[in-house]
Amino acid sequence: MALLYPRKIDLAQTPTPLQYLERASQKWGCGHRLWVKRDDLTGCTLSGNKVRKLEFITAHAIDNGYDTLLTCGGVQSNHCRATALAGAQLGLGVHLLLRGDAPGELDGNFLLDHLAGATVNCYDSAYFVREIDALFRQWQDHYGAQGHKAMVVPTGGSDGIGAWGYIAACEELLSDFSTAGIEQAHIVTATGSGGTQTGLTLGVALHQLPATVWGVNVCDNAQYFLDKVASDTADWQRLYPDAPAVAVEPRVLDGYVGQGYAIASQEVYELIGDLSRLEGLVLDPVYTGKAFAGMLAEIASGRFEGCRDIVFVHTGGIFGVFPQKSGFSRTVAAG
Numbered sequence: 001m002a003l004l005y006p007r008k009i010d011l012a013q014t015p016t017p018l019q020y021l022e023r024a025s026q027k028w029g030c031g032h033r034l035w036v037k038r039d040d041l042t043g044c045t046l047s048g049n050k051v052r053k054l055e056f057i058t059a060h061a062i063d064n065g066y067d068t069l070l071t072c073g074g075v076q077s078n079h080c081r082a083t084a085l086a087g088a089q090l091g092l093g094v095h096l097l098l099r100g101d102a103p104g105e106l107d108g109n110f111l112l113d114h115l116a117g118a119t120v121n122c123y124d125s126a127y128f129v130r131e132i133d134a135l136f137r138q139w140q141d142h143y144g145a146q147g148h149k150a151m152v153v154p155t156g157g158s159d160g161i162g163a164w165g166y167i168a169a170c171e172e173l174l175s176d177f178s179t180a181g182i183e184q185a186h187i188v189t190a191t192g193s194g195g196t197q198t199g200l201t202l203g204v205a206l207h208q209l210p211a212t213v214w215g216v217n218v219c220d221n222a223q224y225f226l227d228k229v230a231s232d233t234a235d236w237q238r239l240y241p242d243a244p245a246v247a248v249e250p251r252v253l254d255g256y257v258g259q260g261y262a263i264a265s266q267e268v269y270e271l272i273g274d275l276s277r278l279e280g281l282v283l284d285p286v287y288t289g290k291a292f293a294g295m296l297a298e299i300a301s302g303r304f305e306g307c308r309d310i311v312f313v314h315t316g317g318i319f320g321v322f323p324q325k326s327g328f329s330r331t332v333a334a335g
């Protein structure tokens with residue numbers, strides 16, 4: 001099946017490695033082999049999953065005459081940081097609308113946003129949730145009045161354009177599977193705005209990758225992500241009517257959000273410490289730490305029985321570790 005991709009701009013260091021976690025498999029695998037797709041290695045400051053989507057999003061922006069990217073997220077958004085840096089690399093203006101009060105300290109992603117020269121506005125959370133659509137329109141009009149053209153990139157870059165990022169990643173996984181001798185696998189990813197899950201779910205179907213994709217939600221609930229994957233898929237089909245029609249079956253592992261988005265439990269901090277020491281692999285407390293914890297709980301409960309291989313997608317997030325440093329105080333031996 002010939003799949004016609006839209007143009008992309010090479011921003012990500014790909015293909016990323018598929019790495020076997022020997023000691024983690026022994027410790028937590030219950031007979032499964034645990035693998036990690038190292039999408040935390042897509043770049044240094046461009047680390048993580050968002051840059052795969054931005055390869056297609058920035059190409060779309062430039063090909064359609066936009067000179068500015070307007071996007072939004074939490075104060076420590078990885079997506080906003082990646083957009084700020086990609087925009088700077090390509091000579092596009094970047095304006096970030098952030099949910100939450102400005103932190104007293106420049107740290108983590110928020111520091112990198114500023115280093116990359118993005119324009120940053122922070123809004124009170126309740127106001128942001130209520131007014132984000134109006135804010136997008138208002139700033140888009142503002143740029144229009146100045147003779148600029150600003151493209152709105154939705155939360156996480158999750159839409160029909162961004163979906164291509166992980167559709168393309170599934171081609172890498174095809175070749176990874178064959179090198180690693182994986183015949184059938186479960187793929188587990190953190191899901192936050194749904195785009196990575198949408199791309200993987202579509203990509204598995206389009207490329208006939210022998211795998212089942214599971215999103216571990218780090219906010220909202222299962223129904224939210226079933227709907228989000230369906231609507232992102234519909235957006236993709238509407239924008240690219242010549243792409244093959246596929247039926248997608250999104251799957252969500254709910255129950256690991258804890259107290260809420262970006263609030264990790266002590267167990268998650270401890271798991272991050274354990275895995276760092278065991279494998280030299282560092283997860284983040286907002287996304288990958290929670291998703292990995294969810295994956296281990298599902299392994300222990302027998303969810304993946306009958307299938308030897310489990311592939312965890314490490315979607316990045318390293319800069320979210322530092323602003324949450326106080327959470328690790330009980331996990332690391334104090335000097």
Ligand SMILES: *Cc1c(COP(=O)(O)O)cnc(C)c1O
Nearest residue numbers: 078156192193194196287315317
């Ligand atoms: C954004 C993000 C996710 C979730 O990806 P979505 O495509 O938004 O669902 C997972 N992990 C990290 C580190 C992220 O920054």
